[in-house]
Amino acid sequence: MKAEIIAVGTELLLGQIVNSNGQFLSVELAALGVDVYFQTVVGDNSSRIQQAIEIAQGRADIILFTGGIGPTEDDLTKDALAAALGRTLHIDHLAMDHVQRFFDERKITMTENNRKQALVIEGSTPLANEIGLAVGLALAHENKYYIVLPGPPREMKPMFTDKVKPWLQQHALTDEMPIYSKMLKFAGIGESLLEDKLIDLIRNQTDPTIAPYAKEGEVTVRISTKAPSEREAMVKLDALEKKIQELLPEYMYANIDVPLEQLIVDWMADAGLTMSAAESCTGGLLMESITRTPGSASMFLGGIVCYSNEMKKKLLNVPASLLEGPDAAGAVSPEVAEVLAEQVRMIADSDFGLSVTGVAGPGYSERKPVGLVYVGLAERGRKTEVYELNLKGTRENIRLRSVKALLYRLWRRLEARKVETPLEGSALQ
Amino acid sequence: MKAEIIAVGTELLLGQIVNSNGQFLSVELAALGVDVYFQTVVGDNSSRIQQAIEIAQGRADIILFTGGIGPTEDDLTKDALAAALGRTLHIDHLAMDHVQRFFDERKITMTENNRKQALVIEGSTPLANEIGLAVGLALAHENKYYIVLPGPPREMKPMFTDKVKPWLQQHALTDEMPIYSKMLKFAGIGESLLEDKLIDLIRNQTDPTIAPYAKEGEVTVRISTKAPSEREAMVKLDALEKKIQELLPEYMYANIDVPLEQLIVDWMADAGLTMSAAESCTGGLLMESITRTPGSASMFLGGIVCYSNEMKKKLLNVPASLLEGPDAAGAVSPEVAEVLAEQVRMIADSDFGLSVTGVAGPGYSERKPVGLVYVGLAERGRKTEVYELNLKGTRENIRLRSVKALLYRLWRRLEARKVETPLEGSALQ
Numbered sequence: 001m002k003a004e005i006i007a008v009g010t011e012l013l014l015g016q017i018v019n020s021n022g023q024f025l026s027v028e029l030a031a032l033g034v035d036v037y038f039q040t041v042v043g044d045n046s047s048r049i050q051q052a053i054e055i056a057q058g059r060a061d062i063i064l065f066t067g068g069i070g071p072t073e074d075d076l077t078k079d080a081l082a083a084a085l086g087r088t089l090h091i092d093h094l095a096m097d098h099v100q101r102f103f104d105e106r107k108i109t110m111t112e113n114n115r116k117q118a119l120v121i122e123g124s125t126p127l128a129n130e131i132g133l134a135v136g137l138a139l140a141h142e143n144k145y146y147i148v149l150p151g152p153p154r155e156m157k158p159m160f161t162d163k164v165k166p167w168l169q170q171h172a173l174t175d176e177m178p179i180y181s182k183m184l185k186f187a188g189i190g191e192s193l194l195e196d197k198l199i200d201l202i203r204n205q206t207d208p209t210i211a212p213y214a215k216e217g218e219v220t221v222r223i224s225t226k227a228p229s230e231r232e233a234m235v236k237l238d239a240l241e242k243k244i245q246e247l248l249p250e251y252m253y254a255n256i257d258v259p260l261e262q263l264i265v266d267w268m269a270d271a272g273l274t275m276s277a278a279e280s281c282t283g284g285l286l287m288e289s290i291t292r293t294p295g296s297a298s299m300f301l302g303g304i305v306c307y308s309n310e311m312k313k314k315l316l317n318v319p320a321s322l323l324e325g326p327d328a329a330g331a332v333s334p335e336v337a338e339v340l341a342e343q344v345r346m347i348a349d350s351d352f353g354l355s356v357t358g359v360a361g362p363g364y365s366e367r368k369p370v371g372l373v374y375v376g377l378a379e380r381g382r383k384t385e386v387y388e389l390n391l392k393g394t395r396e397n398i399r400l401r402s403v404k405a406l407l408y409r410l411w412r413r414l415e416a417r418k419v420e421t422p423l424e425g426s427a428l429q
Numbered sequence: 430m431k432a433e434i435i436a437v438g439t440e441l442l443l444g445q446i447v448n449s450n451g452q453f454l455s456v457e458l459a460a461l462g463v464d465v466y467f468q469t470v471v472g473d474n475s476s477r478i479q480q481a482i483e484i485a486q487g488r489a490d491i492i493l494f495t496g497g498i499g500p501t502e503d504d505l506t507k508d509a510l511a512a513a514l515g516r517t518l519h520i521d522h523l524a525m526d527h528v529q530r531f532f533d534e535r536k537i538t539m540t541e542n543n544r545k546q547a548l549v550i551e552g553s554t555p556l557a558n559e560i561g562l563a564v565g566l567a568l569a570h571e572n573k574y575y576i577v578l579p580g581p582p583r584e585m586k587p588m589f590t591d592k593v594k595p596w597l598q599q600h601a602l603t604d605e606m607p608i609y610s611k612m613l614k615f616a617g618i619g620e621s622l623l624e625d626k627l628i629d630l631i632r633n634q635t636d637p638t639i640a641p642y643a644k645e646g647e648v649t650v651r652i653s654t655k656a657p658s659e660r661e662a663m664v665k666l667d668a669l670e671k672k673i674q675e676l677l678p679e680y681m682y683a684n685i686d687v688p689l690e691q692l693i694v695d696w697m698a699d700a701g702l703t704m705s706a707a708e709s710c711t712g713g714l715l716m717e718s719i720t721r722t723p724g725s726a727s728m729f730l731g732g733i734v735c736y737s738n739e740m741k742k743k744l745l746n747v748p749a750s751l752l753e754g755p756d757a758a759g760a761v762s763p764e765v766a767e768v769l770a771e772q773v774r775m776i777a778d779s780d781f782g783l784s785v786t787g788v789a790g791p792g793y794s795e796r797k798p799v800g801l802v803y804v805g806l807a808e809r810g811r812k813t814e815v816y817e818l819n820l821k822g823t824r825e826n827i828r829l830r831s832v833k834a835l836l837y838r839l840w841r842r843l844e845a846r847k848v849e850t851p852l853e854g855s856a857l858q
Contacts, residue, residue, distance in 0.1 A: 012468070013464075013466065013467075013468065014465075015452045016640070017452070017454040018449055019451060019452070022447070022470065023441075023444045023448070025444070027444030029464075030443050032446065035442075036442045037467070037471070037477060038470065038471055038477070038481070038755070039442065040469055041451065041467065041468035041469075042467055045466075048466060048618065052467070055484060059480070074503045111852070136449045139686055177503075192540075196540055203502075211439065211443070213445060215446070219432065222443070222445070282717075283716055283717055283719070283720025283721070283725070283729070284708075284717035284720060284732075285713070285717045286713070287712055287713030288711075288712055288714045288716075290826065291712025291713060291714075291736065292712070292714075292824075292828070295714070296736075297736065300736050301737045301739065301740055301745070302735045302737055303713075303718045303737055304732070304733055304734070304744075305451065305706075305731045306728050307720065307731040310730065311730055312730035314776070315731070315733075315776070317845075347743070347744070348737075348739075348740060353614060362723060377733065385805055390534075390535060392534075392535075393532065395721075396583070397560070397583065399721070403570075410529070424666070427529055
């Protein structure tokens with residue numbers, strides 16, 4: 001089964017809103033095993049909507065519309081679809097009662113144009129709209145399936161989940177096998193290097209399918225398969241996951257769709273571990289990305305943004321000899337990264353102390369290249385680790401990648417502790 | 430001129446990402462006076478991309494592609510377009526040098542597939558990609574205009590602004606009356622209240638047009654008009670700007686498209702003023718949004734994220750009596766906001782000290798409602814100001830709005846200083 005999503009609304013074509021409905025419906029349809037080959041956005045214009053319908057009929061079995069079913073003259077989706085199918089429109093009485101009740105309850109006189117929101121196409125199944133006023137519809141016509149939903153996501157989403165999904169399963173998807181997916185998450189590796197390592201697998205693998213994509217310093221690989229049951233799907237997915245993990249043993253941090261920050265926060269909170277941070281070039285981004293994560297309050301104690309050298313000296317006891325003078329290592333140096341990580345850990349009395357110092361650009365005087373960053377990782381009772389990064393991109397990219405690289409190192413340390421802890425435990429027995 | 434935007438990428442059809450490029454390009458094309466009648470999303474499949482091209486050729490003059498120009502086998506946009514137009518592809522040498530340099534600088538061997546990123550279509554103008562590796566292109570072919578851009582927004586946006594816009598104006602939009610816009614920026618006011626105040630003006634105004642939209646705690650009002658010259662446009666735009674400013678005298682902070690942070694950073698850097706910050710619930714977001722802004726290094730000294738009460742006491746000298754005990758004001762209180770702002774200002778020896786403490790939710794024990802936030806603003810030689818905010822929304826929204834509200838207060842203070850400073854100056858004469 002192939003589907004096409006047609007979002008109707010001039011506000012989308014003017015860029016006033018983003019087509020988030022297209023994204024939601026794509027995810028939902030993929031989960032039902034339906035392939036979406038095209039998404040179309042068309043304005044509030046009857047002939048162009050009909051043109052889009054004609055094109056979609058030539059390339060899809062299921063055509064889903066969102067938007068253009070409100071009360072105004074610009075709301076043309078149902079008219080255009082009825083015209084394209086040669087069917088009539090009529091008022092659905094239940095939907096009309098719902099509209100009327102809305103105005104009665106508010107003691108407002110209903111204007112005539114609101115009757116339009118209760119219109120359905122002849123022979124269709126009305127889809128009640130519990131949040132808003134405009135009724136949706138589902139219709140089978142000449143071996144194609146048509147679904148009409150409102151534009152506002154808060155109305156559209158529950159209607160899809162509660163009404164469209166069962167309708168499609170009953171009418172259109174009787175022969176389809178559901179699709180099952182797993183999301184494998186990687187950090188500390190770029191998309192192209194990851195693809196390079198997986199290229200033979202990607203080329204020779206057709207079921208399950210492999211789809212890598214990069215987002216904000218992390219890489220996700222989605223593996224998917226169709227199967228009659230979840231159990232059968234998981235056998236195939238688990239086997240492929242194992243193969244992928246063998247090719248990239250160091251970098252995979254999860255097999256569910258979770259950001260690295262969330263994993264670290266949950267893990268540290270569960271283990272009763274705490275962290276603090278000292279940031280120079282990232283200026284708070286590291287701490288922001290940790291504290292953005294729910295649950296961080298119990299593992300993150302705080303930290304210091306030491307943008308100026310004065311702050312580095314005053315709050316983090318960086319010796320002036322490291323910062324000043326012609327032969328000094330300078331603020332962007334492994335030595336300073338080390339002091340920052342160790343000092344903030346001691347000041348906060350946390351288990352881990354993280355630090356970042358580098359050149360995010362533009363405009364910096366220490367004669368060090370833009371993109372040179374040192375990240376430090378201090379741990380109670382362990383030698384502090386410092387890593388040099390050579391990053392490219394905008395100021396924003398360099399900052400983001402510095403944070404992800406440091407969190408990747410922290411995650412590796414936590415992984416190592418996981419292996420160590422049982423040993424210590426058994427030594428106690 | 431009619432345009433169609435074709436976003437290429439299976440990740441869009443699977444709903445893994447939202448088509449934000451479609452929105453960005455729609456806004457930009459509208460500003461150029463180009464009508465977008467359709468947006469299409471198609472997967473990484475050559476024959477379906479060619480099918481989309483054929484349809485677009487029948488209904489648009491300008492066809493813009495984003496995505497599908499990376500190094501992998503799934504990246505098919507340029508091949509499909511070349512095939513559809515019957516043109517060949519060749520390596521652009523400047524683009525190839527750029528790709529090669531990227532790998533050389535990192536001392537990594539370039540894999541063969543990366544050569545693909547330097548491909549352009551015969552007869553096209555290459556569009557250099559300064560952020561990423563894949564070169565774009567612009568091409569006039571049989572009275573149609575084709576633009577190919579990369580998918581990642583951080584690469585695509587500057588390429589559109591710096592290269593596509595002038596190319597379109599020179600090649601495709603020579604007969605169009607140019608459209609001129611002004612962006613009026615507001616802070617400290619929500620979108621619906623702003624619309625409420627402008628509603629009569631918006632209803633009765635057709636030229637220039639008025640389009641308000643909200644983004645990340647700021648509201649922008651774009652006013653636009655077509656005119657034969659900039660001078661004639663500005664007469665109309667300035668008159669409307671004046672009317673709008675009269676309706677919203679306190680909230681408009683700029684008549685160019687500049688974020689509030691940038692304005693504050695530039696202003697303080699020029700005036701030789703410095704700032705520092707102490708953040709609790711915003712966990713670094715305030716400092717991150719300041720340091721994200723180029724030029725912040727000379728005015729931002731640093732600050733402290735005092736997530737735990739221990740850190741508040743230890744680093745910011747918050748008296749235990751304010752934090753502990755049944756009758757204490759608690760960490761989320763105007764008293765603590767005041768101490769935080771004053772202490773961080775003194776520790777950093779900065780002109781301004783900013784603070785935030787509040788409940789961003791979820792899960793908080795002090796029995797204070799989610800959304801209650803206090804922001805403090807300390808200034809050298811002045812009484813510290815503290816404001817109570819009662820915010821709604823997700824954790825992310827509450828944090829973002831807290832930061833914007835505090836920056837709005839800082840901006841108001843800087844505005845007030847602007848008025849005061851000349852008086853002091855004249856007193857010296």
